[in-house]
Amino acid sequence: MDHNQAFFLGNIRTALGEAPHSERVKSMFPKLFASPDTTEIRQKIAGRTVAEQDELVEIFLKNGNSLNICSHIVASSDAAAAVVVELIRSKEPEFNHTKHVIGHDHPDIAALQLWKRFNREAVTVHTAFNSDRQVQEKTIASFIGITAPTIGVADSATLIQLTEPGRPRSTSLLPSIHIAIMRREHIVADLQEAYTLLRGRAHLDSLVFISGPSKTADIEAHMVHGAHGPREVHLIILAEPSAAGSDAATTEAA
Amino acid sequence: MNDYSKEAQKALASPRLQASLHTLQDRFGKGAMALWANMEDQEMRRRVKKSRLKNLEHLDILLAELARNVRARGGKVYFAETAQDAIDYTLKVARDNKVKRVVKGKSMISMEIGIDPALEEDGIEVVETDLGEYIIQLAGDKPSHIIAPCIHMDRKQIGQLFAEKLGMDYTDDPPTLTMAARKELREKLLSADMGLTGCNLACAETGHISLVSNEGNIRMATTMPPVHVALMGMERIVATLEEHRETVQLLTRGAALQKLSTYVSFTGGPSSADDPDGPKEFHLVIIDNGRAKILADPEFREVLACIRCGACLNICPVYGRIGGHAYNSSYCGPIGAVITPLLDGINKHADLCKGETLCGACKDICPVQIDLPRMLAALRQKLAYASDRWDTRQHNPAEAYGFTIWRLIITRKPLYRSLLKIGRLFQRVFIKKNNMISSMAGIASGWTDGRDLPPIAKKTFTELWEEKYRNRQAAAAPETEENQ
Amino acid sequence: MSGKTVSLFIQCLVDTMFPETGEAMITVFDKLGIPYDYPTGQTCCGQPAFNSGYTRDAAAAARHFIDLFEDTEVIVCPSGSCVHMVRHHYPELFTDDPAMHSRALAIGAKTFEFTQYLVDELNITDVGAEYVGAVTYHDSCHLSRGLGIAAQPRVLLRNIRGLELIEMKDSDTCCGFGGTFSVNYPEISVAMADEKIDNILATGAGTVTGCDISCLMNILGRISRRQKDVKVRHIAQLLAGPTGGKA
Numbered sequence: 001m002d003h004n005q006a007f008f009l010g011n012i013r014t015a016l017g018e019a020p021h022s023e024r025v026k027s028m029f030p031k032l033f034a035s036p037d038t039t040e041i042r043q044k045i046a047g048r049t050v051a052e053q054d055e056l057v058e059i060f061l062k063n064g065n066s067l068n069i070c071s072h073i074v075a076s077s078d079a080a081a082a083v084v085v086e087l088i089r090s091k092e093p094e095f096n097h098t099k100h101v102i103g104h105d106h107p108d109i110a111a112l113q114l115w116k117r118f119n120r121e122a123v124t125v126h127t128a129f130n131s132d133r134q135v136q137e138k139t140i141a142s143f144i145g146i147t148a149p150t151i152g153v154a155d156s157a158t159l160i161q162l163t164e165p166g167r168p169r170s171t172s173l174l175p176s177i178h179i180a181i182m183r184r185e186h187i188v189a190d191l192q193e194a195y196t197l198l199r200g201r202a203h204l205d206s207l208v209f210i211s212g213p214s215k216t217a218d219i220e221a222h223m224v225h226g227a228h229g230p231r232e233v234h235l236i237i238l239a240e241p242s243a244a245g246s247d248a249a250t251t252e253a254a
Numbered sequence: 255m256n257d258y259s260k261e262a263q264k265a266l267a268s269p270r271l272q273a274s275l276h277t278l279q280d281r282f283g284k285g286a287m288a289l290w291a292n293m294e295d296q297e298m299r300r301r302v303k304k305s306r307l308k309n310l311e312h313l314d315i316l317l318a319e320l321a322r323n324v325r326a327r328g329g330k331v332y333f334a335e336t337a338q339d340a341i342d343y344t345l346k347v348a349r350d351n352k353v354k355r356v357v358k359g360k361s362m363i364s365m366e367i368g369i370d371p372a373l374e375e376d377g378i379e380v381v382e383t384d385l386g387e388y389i390i391q392l393a394g395d396k397p398s399h400i401i402a403p404c405i406h407m408d409r410k411q412i413g414q415l416f417a418e419k420l421g422m423d424y425t426d427d428p429p430t431l432t433m434a435a436r437k438e439l440r441e442k443l444l445s446a447d448m449g450l451t452g453c454n455l456a457c458a459e460t461g462h463i464s465l466v467s468n469e470g471n472i473r474m475a476t477t478m479p480p481v482h483v484a485l486m487g488m489e490r491i492v493a494t495l496e497e498h499r500e501t502v503q504l505l506t507r508g509a510a511l512q513k514l515s516t517y518v519s520f521t522g523g524p525s526s527a528d529d530p531d532g533p534k535e536f537h538l539v540i541i542d543n544g545r546a547k548i549l550a551d552p553e554f555r556e557v558l559a560c561i562r563c564g565a566c567l568n569i570c571p572v573y574g575r576i577g578g579h580a581y582n583s584s585y586c587g588p589i590g591a592v593i594t595p596l597l598d599g600i601n602k603h604a605d606l607c608k609g610e611t612l613c614g615a616c617k618d619i620c621p622v623q624i625d626l627p628r629m630l631a632a633l634r635q636k637l638a639y640a641s642d643r644w645d646t647r648q649h650n651p652a653e654a655y656g657f658t659i660w661r662l663i664i665t666r667k668p669l670y671r672s673l674l675k676i677g678r679l680f681q682r683v684f685i686k687k688n689n690m691i692s693s694m695a696g697i698a699s700g701w702t703d704g705r706d707l708p709p710i711a712k713k714t715f716t717e718l719w720e721e722k723y724r725n726r727q728a729a730a731a732p733e734t735e736e737n738q
Numbered sequence: 739m740s741g742k743t744v745s746l747f748i749q750c751l752v753d754t755m756f757p758e759t760g761e762a763m764i765t766v767f768d769k770l771g772i773p774y775d776y777p778t779g780q781t782c783c784g785q786p787a788f789n790s791g792y793t794r795d796a797a798a799a800a801r802h803f804i805d806l807f808e809d810t811e812v813i814v815c816p817s818g819s820c821v822h823m824v825r826h827h828y829p830e831l832f833t834d835d836p837a838m839h840s841r842a843l844a845i846g847a848k849t850f851e852f853t854q855y856l857v858d859e860l861n862i863t864d865v866g867a868e869y870v871g872a873v874t875y876h877d878s879c880h881l882s883r884g885l886g887i888a889a890q891p892r893v894l895l896r897n898i899r900g901l902e903l904i905e906m907k908d909s910d911t912c913c914g915f916g917g918t919f920s921v922n923y924p925e926i927s928v929a930m931a932d933e934k935i936d937n938i939l940a941t942g943a944g945t946v947t948g949c950d951i952s953c954l955m956n957i958l959g960r961i962s963r964r965q966k967d968v969k970v971r972h973i974a975q976l977l978a979g980p981t982g983g984k985a
C-alpha cells in the first residue's frame with residue numbers, strides 16, 4: 001500500500017469516527033462481502049426444460065424487438081450460416097469499400113465455415129485468434145463482427161460478452177453490424193440468474209452487457225441508432241431441432 | 255440581482271428551452287415515477303439505499319479491496335485527495351505516454367476537478383465523445399443536464415453548429431447530424447492516445463469499474479487508446495456483484511427508464527499479451543476532493559449515496575423552469591443544489607441552497623430515496639447561523655435580524671395582535687378596487703411584482719372568534735345543530 | 739363519531755388574511771356536531787423560519803405552540819404544511835432535548851389536517867354540502883408528499899352535491915410558493931405559478947381548491963394579476979356549502 005493510499009483511507013476512517021491509523025481489514029467484516037446463497041437459482045437454471053427455454057426465447061425476442069435487435073431462430077449451424085451469409089451479401093460496408101468480416105474464435109462460429117462460403121466473392125473473413133497483434137486493424141476494417149455471447153438475458157434482452165483470448169472486446173463494437181450467435185440453452189430469465197452465472201467468471205479483465213444497437217437521443221430526444229457502436233444487432237438463436245415445437249422435452253440441453 | 259436569478263430569467267425567456275424541459279420532464283420524470291409505482295419488487299429501492307449507506311460506513315475497506323483486485327490484474331490505482339492531485343497524476347500519465355489526443359467518455363467528475371483545461375494547457379487535444387457533450391464542446395457551451403447535456407439546444411442550432419464547425423451542408427435532421435458526428439468521432443476515437451472516463455459504479459469484490467452508455471463511445475474510449483484513465487468519485491462503489499446488479503438497474507431506470515442501458519461495461523485492468531485488444535495501461539484514480547468532509551457529517555453523509563442518475567432533475571419544478579445553467583456547477587438540479595455547496599462552498603453557492611421550494615418531488619423520484627429537501631434545509635441552517643465545520647459565514651445578517659424580530663413577535667401574543675392592527679391601518683393606502691394589494695416596496699415587491707396580495711382582513715379569525723363563536727361554543731353541541 | 743373536542747389550529751395566514759376559511763371549518767364542525775375550541779394565544783407555527791434555515795427561531799415558535807396546545811385532545815388545522823411542520827419538523831428541532839422532543843412527538847401525534855381528520859379519524863366522507871360547478875383540486879406538496887393526503891380531500895369533494903371534480907394536469911406539482919422563496923426568487927416562483935394556473939385554466943373549471951392557504955394565496959395572487967376568472971377556495975369553504983365564506 002502506498003503512502004497516498006494510507007493517507008487517503010486514513011482520512012476516510014477519521015470521517016467515520018475510526019482511528020485513522022488502524023487499518024480495518026476485510027476479514028473483520030464478513031457480512032460486508034456476503035452474497036446470498038445461489039444454489040436454488042443455479043438449480044433452476046440447470047433444471048430448465050426445453051419448453052421452458054423456448055419460453056425464455058420468446059421473451060427475449062419480444063424484449064429484443066423493442067430494443068431493435070433483429071432475431072433469427074435457426075435449427076442448425078448450416079441454417080445459421082445461411083443467415084450470416086445473407087447478411088454479409090446484402091449489407092454494405094459503412095466505413096470501407098471492401099467487405100471484411102471478423103468473428104470470435106468460438107466453435108459455434110467456426111461451425112459456420114464462413115471461409116468456404118465466399119469462393120467467388122470479394123469477402124474476407126477474419127478470426128480474432130488469441131494473441132493476434134493485428135486484431136484491432138482487422139476489426140477496424142470489418143463491417144460485420146460475429147460473436148458468441150456467453151449468456152443471454154430474456155428480461156432485459158441483454159447479451160453478456162466475456163472478454164477472453166480469441167474473443168476480444170472490439171468485435172462487438174467497431175463493425176457497423178454485430179451478429180451474435182447464441183445457443184438457446186444459454187438464455188436465462190433475468191439479471192439475477194445472469195449475475196449468478198457471472199460470479200465464477202468475475203476474474204476477467206473485462207466484460208460487457210449489450211442490450212441492442214448503439215443509440216443516442218441527444219438531439220431533441222430524437223432516437224437515432226448507430227451513435228458510435230454498431231447500428232444493427234442481429235441475434236441468431238441456435239435451437240437444435242429435438243425440441244422444436246415438441247413437448248417431449250429432455251433436460252439434456254441444460 | 256444574483257447570477258442564479260439572472261440565469262434563471264434567461265432560461266425563462268427562452269420558449270425553446272421551456273419546451274424541451276417540458277418534454278423531458280413529462281417523459282422521464284413521470285416515466286420514472288410510474289416505473290417505481292409499478293415495480294414488482296417494491297423493496298428494491300430501500301434495499302439499495304441501505305446497502306449504499308452501509309458501504310459508505312465501510313468505504314475504507316471497500317476501496318482497499320477494489321485497489322487490491324485492480325492491481326492484481328496489472329492495473330494502477332492512485333488515490334487523489336484533491337482535484338489537483340488527480341490532475342497532476344493524470345497529466346503525468348499523459349506525459350509519460352507522450353499523449354497528444356485524449357478521448358473522453360461523459361464524466362461529471364472530470365468537470366468537477368477541471369481536468370480538460372489542464373490537459374489542454376499541456377498541448378493535449380481533448381475530445382468529448384458523447385454526442386451531447388461533443389455538441390457542447392463544439393459550441394463552447396456548458397452542459398445543462400446530467401444525462402442530456404445539450405437539452406438546451408434545438409436541432410436547428412446544432413445543424414448550424416455542425417455546418418460551421420464540421421464544414422458539412424446545413425441540415426437539421428437528427429439522424430444525418432448523428433451520422434456526421436459518428437464519422438468525425440470515430441476518427442478521433444481510433445487515433446487517440448488516451449481514453450479518459452468516469453466510473454458509474456465500481457465493484458470491490460471483483461475489482462471492476464463499470465460504465466453505462468447507450469452510444470458505445472465509452473466502450474471505444476476504454477478499448478482503443480493504449481492508455482485508459484478512469485476517474486472515480488470515492489463513493490461510487492458497491493461491495494459485491496449482487497449489490498451491483500440492483501444498483502445499476504436503479505441507475506439506468508432512474509436515468510432513462512431503461513432496464514439496462516445499451517452497454518454496461520466492466521473493466522478491471524489492462525489487456526494482456528494473449529488478448530491484445532484493449533489498453534496497455536489502465537489507471538484508476540480514486541478521488542476525494544471534499545467527499546471525506548461530507549462523509550464525516552452525519553447530516554450530509556446521505557448525499558454520498560447518490561448514484562447520479564439525474565432523475566431528480568427530471569421532476570424538479572425549479573429545474574424544469576430554469577434548466578441547468580443557472581446552477582453554475584458541474585452538478586445541476588436538486589442533487590446539484592446540495593452537492594455543489596458541500597463540495598465548493600456553502601456561501602459561494604448560497605442561492606443554490608435557497609433557490610428551491612422544498613416541495614419534495616426529488617426525494618420521491620430518487621431511486622435511492624435521498625432526502626435532498628432535508629439537506630437543503632440543513633444547508634440553509636448553516637447560512638442562517640454560520641458554521642465553523644463548514645467554514646460558512648452568516649449569509650444575510652438582515653434576514654437573520656428579521657427572523658429574530660419575528661421570533662420576538664410571534665412568541666408574544668399581545669404584541670403580535672397589536673402589530674396586526676397597525677398593519678391593517680397602514681395597508682389601506684395600498685388596497686386597490688379589487689380588494690388586493692398590488693404593489694409593495696422593498697423585499698415585499700418580490701411578491702407584488704408578479705402577484706397580488708390579499709390584505710389583512712377587516713377582522714381576523716381571532717377577532718371573529720371573540721365576537722361570534724366563543725360564547726356560542728359555550729353552549730352544547732346539539733343545540734348548535736338546532737340553530738342551523 | 740369521536741366525542742373529542744377539536745382545538746382549532748388556525749394557520750397565521752388564515753387568521754389574518756383568510757378568516758372565512760376558519761369560519762367555514764366551524765360551519766362544517768357545527769353541522770357535524772363536533773365540539774371545538776380555539777386557543778387564542780396562537781400565532782405562527784414557525785414554518786417560515788424553519789424553511790429558511792432559522793431553526794432556533796423556529797424552535798421558539800414550536801415551544802410557544804407546544805405550551806399552548808399541550809393539554810388539548812386533538813388539534814385540527816386547515817393547512818397541510820403547518821401540520822407537516824408540527825408532525826415532522828417539531829421533533830427534529832429538539833433532537834438535543836429529550837423532554838421537548840417527546841412533548842413534540844406527543845403534539846405531532848394528535849395534530850391532523852382538516853380533511854385527514856374528517857376522513858381518517860372520523861370516517862366522514864360526506865358532509866352534506868352543496869356546491870354547484872366544476873372544481874379542480876391542487877395537491878399541495880407537504881400535504882400530498884409529506885403527509886400522504888390526496889385521497890381524503892377528493893372523496894370529500896366528490897360527495898359534494900352539484901360539484902364536478904375535474905383533475906388538472908400535474909396536480910401534485912409545486913405551485914411555486916415555497917415561503918420566502920416566493921419573494922427571494924420571484925421570477926422562478928411566478929413562472930411556476932403560471933404553469934399551475936395554465937393547468938387550472940385548461941380544465942375549464944370555475945373554481946380551484948386545495949387544503950393549504952399558502953399555495954392558494956400564491957395561486958390567487960397570480961390569477962388576480964393575470965385577471966383570470968377562476969375562483970380560489972379553500973376546501974373548507976366548499977364543504978361548508980354555498981354559504982361558507984364570502985363568494
Ligand code: SF4
Nearest residue numbers: 560561563564566620
Ligand atoms: S439524488 Fe437521487 S435522483 Fe438525484 S441524481 Fe442522485 S440518485 Fe439520482
